Amino acid sequence: MSTGSPKTLFDKIWSDHLVKQRDDGTSLLYIDKHLVHEVTSPQAFEGLKIANRPVRRPSATIAVADHNVPTFNRENIEDEQSRIQVQTLANNTKEHGIEYFELTDQRQGIVHIIGPEQGITQPGMTMVCGDSHTSTHGAFGALAFGIGTSEVEHVLATQTVVQKPAKNMRISVNGALPLGVTSKDLILYIIGKIGTAGGNGHVIEYAGSSLKPLSMESRMTICNMSIEAGARAGLISPDQITFDYLKGRPYAPKEEHWSKALDYWSALPSDTDAYYDKELVINSSEIDPMVTWGTSPEDVMAVSGLVPYSSSAKTENKKKSIERSLEYMGLKSGTKITDIKLDKIFIGSCTNGRIEDLRSVASIVKNKKIASHIEGMIVPGSGLVKKQAEEEGLDVILKAAGFDWREAGCSMCLGMNPDQLKPEERCASTSNRNFEGRQGRGGRTHLMSPELAAASAIKGYITDIRDFV
Amino acid sequence: MDKFITLKGIAAPLPIVNIDTDMIIPKQFLKTIKRTGLGISLFYEMRYDLQGHEIKDFILNTKPFNQSKILVAGDNFGCGSSREHAPWSLKDFGISCIISTSFADIFYNNCFQNGILPIVVSPENSKKLIDFAGDQKEFEIDLPSQNILVEGEKIGFDIEPYRKERLIEGLDDIGITMNYEQSITDYELIQKKDKPWIFKDIE
Numbered sequence: 287m288s289t290g291s292p293k294t295l296f297d298k299i300w301s302d303h304l305v306k307q308r309d310d311g312t313s314l315l316y317i318d319k320h321l322v323h324e325v326t327s328p329q330a331f332e333g334l335k336i337a338n339r340p341v342r343r344p345s346a347t348i349a350v351a352d353h354n355v356p357t358f359n360r361e362n363i364e365d366e367q368s369r370i371q372v373q374t375l376a377n378n379t380k381e382h383g384i385e386y387f388e389l390t391d392q393r394q395g396i397v398h399i400i401g402p403e404q405g406i407t408q409p410g411m412t413m414v415c416g417d418s419h420t421s422t423h424g425a426f427g428a429l430a431f432g433i434g435t436s437e438v439e440h441v442l443a444t445q446t447v448v449q450k451p452a453k454n455m456r457i458s459v460n461g462a463l464p465l466g467v468t469s470k471d472l473i474l475y476i477i478g479k480i481g482t483a484g485g486n487g488h489v490i491e492y493a494g495s496s497l498k499p500l501s502m503e504s505r506m507t508i509c510n511m512s513i514e515a516g517a518r519a520g521l522i523s524p525d526q527i528t529f530d531y532l533k534g535r536p537y538a539p540k541e542e543h544w545s546k547a548l549d550y551w552s553a554l555p556s557d558t559d560a561y562y563d564k565e566l567v568i569n570s571s572e573i574d575p576m577v578t579w580g581t582s583p584e585d586v587m588a589v590s591g592l593v594p595y596s597s598s599a600k601t602e603n604k605k606k607s608i609e610r611s612l613e614y615m616g617l618k619s620g621t622k623i624t625d626i627k628l629d630k631i632f633i634g635s636c637t638n639g640r641i642e643d644l645r646s647v648a649s650i651v652k653n654k655k656i657a658s659h660i661e662g663m664i665v666p667g668s669g670l671v672k673k674q675a676e677e678e679g680l681d682v683i684l685k686a687a688g689f690d691w692r693e694a695g696c697s698m699c700l701g702m703n704p705d706q707l708k709p710e711e712r713c714a715s716t717s718n719r720n721f722e723g724r725q726g727r728g729g730r731t732h733l734m735s736p737e738l739a740a741a742s743a744i745k746g747y748i749t750d751i752r753d754f755v
Numbered sequence: 756m757d758k759f760i761t762l763k764g765i766a767a768p769l770p771i772v773n774i775d776t777d778m779i780i781p782k783q784f785l786k787t788i789k790r791t792g793l794g795i796s797l798f799y800e801m802r803y804d805l806q807g808h809e810i811k812d813f814i815l816n817t818k819p820f821n822q823s824k825i826l827v828a829g830d831n832f833g834c835g836s837s838r839e840h841a842p843w844s845l846k847d848f849g850i851s852c853i854i855s856t857s858f859a860d861i862f863y864n865n866c867f868q869n870g871i872l873p874i875v876v877s878p879e880n881s882k883k884l885i886d887f888a889g890d891q892k893e894f895e896i897d898l899p900s901q902n903i904l905v906e907g908e909k910i911g912f913d914i915e916p917y918r919k920e921r922l923i924e925g926l927d928d929i930g931i932t933m934n935y936e937q938s939i940t941d942y943e944l945i946q947k948k949d950k951p952w953i954f955k956d957i958e
Contacts, residue, residue, distance in 0.1 A: 305942045306935055310917035314935055316942055318953050326838065328788035339929070342939075345956040354786065367786035374788050411953070418837040418861060432861055434839035435790075436868035436928070444932045446939060450915070482773055483831040483857055516834065518860050539952035547952050582773050603829060607772045700836075702782045709805070721777040721835060723800045 292557035294454045295521050296489045299429040299554070303412045305446055314446045318411040321397045322349040322384070322438065324375040325702070326416030330439035331378040339443045341382040346445060348406060349379045350387040352396045354702050357665050357692035360389060368703065382442075395668020395694040398422040398636035402506065403670055405535025409524035409551040414441055419636045419718065420519075421512040425505035426532075427524035427554050429489070432513065452518065453487055453563040456556075458494035461570035466752040468646075469504035470638060470716070470735035472496070473511040474576035478586040480566065485517030488564060491556065492522050496570045502531040503642035510637045511718050514583040523555035575751055577623055578720045578733040580611030585720070587623065589738060589750045595619040614722055615730050616710060624748050626732070630713040631662040631743040632725070633689075633736055635699035638716035639667030641674050643736040648680040650740035650754070651687040657746030662689040663705065665697040689743075701726045714739045714748060757870035758925035762852055762896040766825035767814050768888035774828055775835035776862060780844040793840055794847030815848070819891065825852045827881070827888045832873075833862025842869045852896050854903070856881045867918050870925065872898060874912045884910070898923060 293301075305314040327349070334341070341347070354368040363369040372389070379386035387394045393404065398419050401407040407423040413430035414420060416438040423430035437447055457476060463469075477484075490512050497505065505522050512520030529548060532538045539547040574588035585608075587594070593612070596619070599605035612619065617626070633639075633647055644666065656662045664684055666672035672694055675681055681691050698705040699717035707713055707729025716739050720731040732748060741749040784796045802813050809816045815823065826845070832855040833841060842865045845853070853866070854874045866873045874896070876884065887894070887905050895904040898919060903910040920926070947954035 306938045308917075310920070311915065312917050314932060314938070316939070316946070325785050329790045329839075332788070332790075337929070343956070365786075371786055371788060408953075416837055416839075418835065420837075432837035434837055434842075434861060434865035434868060436839060436865070440929050440932065443929050444936075444939065445943075446932060446935075448928055448932065482834055483859070486831075486857060486860060516831070516859060543952035547950075550950065582775075584773075603770075603772050610771070700777075700782050702785060719775075719777070719835060721775045723781055724777050727781070727800055727805070 292560040294556040294560040294562065295427055295491060295523050295554055296429060296452065296454055297560070299410055299412065300451055302410070312448050312450060315412060315449045316446055317414050317441050318346065319406060319413045320347040320441050321401055321413065321415035321420070322347055322375070323353055323397050323415070323417060324351040324371045325353045326435050327378065327438055328371060328374045329435045330416070330442060333439040334442060341384065341442045342445045344383040347384045347442065348387070349375060349384050350394055350397050350400060351375055351389060353696045353700065355389060355695040356703050357695050357697050357705055360693055365704070392669040392673060395666070395671065396636045396639060396696055398510065399639060399667035399671065402426065402502065403535070403668055405532050405538030408532065408538065408547070409528060410554050414447060418513040419510055421517070422506050422510040422636055424509035424512065424520040425502060425522050426528055427521060427551070429519055429521065431518040452489045454491065454561065455485060455488040455517070455564040455566070456491045456493055456562040457566045457568065459492070459496040459568045459570055460494045461496055463496055463570050464573065466575050466737070467570070467573050468735040468737055469500055469507045471573055471576045473508045474578070474583070474586045474733065475573045476568070477511065477515045477583045478576070480515055482514060482582055482584045483516045485512060485515040488517050489519045489521060490515065490517040492520060497522060498525070501642060502527060503640045506640070507637055511583070514718055524551050525555070575735065575738055577738065577748055578731070579615065579617060579623065580608065581614055581720055581722045582611070583718070583720060583733060585611055586733070589623050589748065591623055593617045593619050593621040593623065624750055626748045627712070628660060628714050628742055628746060628748065629711045630707065631656070631660060631739050632665070632698045632713055632715040632717065633663070633739055634665030634667065634697055635717035636667065636696070637718045638736050639665060639671065641671050643716065644671065644675045644680050645678070646736050647740040648683045650737060651744060652683050654687055654744050656688040656743040660743055660746050662743045663692060663698065664689045665692045665705070666694050668694045698725050700724060707731070714742045756925045756927055759851060759870050759872050759922040760898055762824055763893060764824040765819055765891050766827050766854070766884070766888040766894045767820040767823035768885045769814060769826055769828045770885050772829035773831045773834055776833060776838050776841040777835055779833070779841040780838065784844070785838060785840055790843050791847060793844035794849065797844040797848045822849070824849055825854065825894050825896065826850050827854045827884045830856045832858050834859040837861045839865045839868070842866050842871050846871055854881070854884055867922065868928070870922065872896065872922060874903065876910060876912060880910050883908070
């Protein structure tokens with residue numbers, strides 16, 4: 287790694303992956319790991335075929351089907367288009383010698399869950415995937431971002447992407463997280479504060495004392511939703527918690543490579559006095575358990591609050607946007623958030639489908655029943671998360687409480703498979719997007735932490751975990 | 756890729772903020788393995804009712820806006836997922852220029868891969884252009900001179916030179932990058948020494 291002026295983690299990874307600075311102002315950036323799934327890759331492989339181009343380095347790519355897969359009865363995918371798409375991925379990876387985790391493989395799961403779980407994701411790497419939540423992997427201090435299908439094809443053909451350097455933004459959160467506040471609340475709070483375009487053109491580095499004790503799972507939740515703040519990537523400097531998580535995982539470096547990697551990783555954290563284009567400092571005591579009330583992740587507020595009035599908007603556009611959201615969500619201004627009655631609960635996704643999330647939910651619903659009008663669904667992020675949960679007996683607790691216990695995949699986070707909301711159904715969801723129609727046409731999504739979703743499942747209404755006994 | 760040099764026509768106003776990629780092309784249309792044929796499903800939930808009938812007052816269902824080649828939209832257009840199906844569906848509908856005060860990064864980048872020109876204008880100009888669009892005024896987009904011409908007004912815009920060149924020439928990124936094959940190979944060999952755990956397979 288080059289020395290000289292103080293550098294951010296982003297600057298270090300960037301300069302270490304620069305293949306060529308071109309005369310036209312663009313940079314050719316080398317990609318260490320490419321993750322591929324069934325939805326955004328078929329057209330890329332087709333493009334290669336048409337141009338008669340090979341995959342340049344098949345071993346740098348790993349593939350899995352996750353977006354489109356059913357979460358029950360998956361031996362035969364009923365939906366013909368979904369089946370064809372999954373089969374196309376299997377065929378394409380076979381043809382090009384790319385490793386593919388089949389649906390029957392216990393390691394199958396959401397691409398952003400299995401990367402870290404397998405130790406594929408490592409500090410200092412560049413990683414891409416045709417999926418915006420690739421930002422998740424930034425929790426390890428890897429520069430990871432989502433790309434479109436044309437870029438997927440570009441990476442398959444050249445193992446590089448064409449980029450302009452992003453700007454550096456640092457968000458420091460200081461102080462212990464208050465009782466009932468999780469990393470999900472923290473990132474929702476940040477998105478509410480800077481807005482869904484607040485991070486456009488930037489890579490957000492999360493720092494500060496609040497983050498230091500957080501587990502890798504919690505850190506992933508934060509980096510995951512960087513894209514909802516407009517940033518293509520989120521980053522957290524790697525530390526002992528990162529290294530301990532990785533050690534011994536199947537794709538992590540072994541033996542003499544491990545110590546060499548550890549030296550390299552240890553030099554990655556941002557230098558003191560490194561320059562940031564934007565800075566934001568947050569005191570953790572400002573943060574409450576958070577819930578979205580509208581149709582953009584920035585439409586978020588404390589669970590103890592009231593549904594806002596459009597007259598509170600600072601601009602005419604925002605006023606219209608609030609009115610549109612409230613109409614879609616079927617909510618009246620001034621209603622207490624905790625008076626909002628729910629129909630469904632979805633626990634899962636690349637944001638909150640990890641073992642820690644399932645443990646939290648199980649601890650809250652243990653020996654309790656979800657409200658009689660609630661349909662609750664739990665979709666583990668991967669086959670291995672599911673297995674781990676079953677070994678810990680969590681599935682027994684969750685099923686006894688009345689939850690459906692499903693197979694791994696993206697599921698109702700985006701509703702490409704049969705798991706969808708019906709029009710006007712209201713759902714507490716641990717996922718990442720509350721866009722109109724996201725979880726099903728006319729469906730109404732309230733984003734929140736697994737803890738809040740679990741308590742809300744029991745009460746049948748959105749519930750403040752701090753009042754939940 | 757299609758070239759983009761100049762474009763003339765009316766523009767459809769869609770002054771909603773944060774139009775996300777789920778709105779542009781909902782999930783059920785992502786099951787395709789083709790790039791084409793998505794235009795009919797563009798803005799599906801705003802454009803069709805639950806029975807699949809056209810919603811008459813949605814702008815792209817009304818004449819003459821159903822023939823628009825230009826869209827003038829609210830702030831932060833294209834936020835959300837990385838789905839390139841969003842620009843594919845816009846292009847397939849016939850739209851090859853989108854004007855907004857800001858775009859989400861991935862969507863912005865995806866546009867250029869498909870011969871679509873996204874133009875960033877100031878909030879004042881956006882308001883003006885939305886009004887002109889609503890009045891069915893003819894827009895002329897001139898990429899070489901970087902101007903929007905409408906009703907005697909000339910509104911300039913910025914674009915990075917390399918993106919401009921690729922649009923005007925209709926160049927394919929992969930073809931350009933493949934000229935750097937030697938640099939990529941050299942890079943891998945050097946990196947293998949420092950990071951052998953990442954480049955185990957490189958000989």
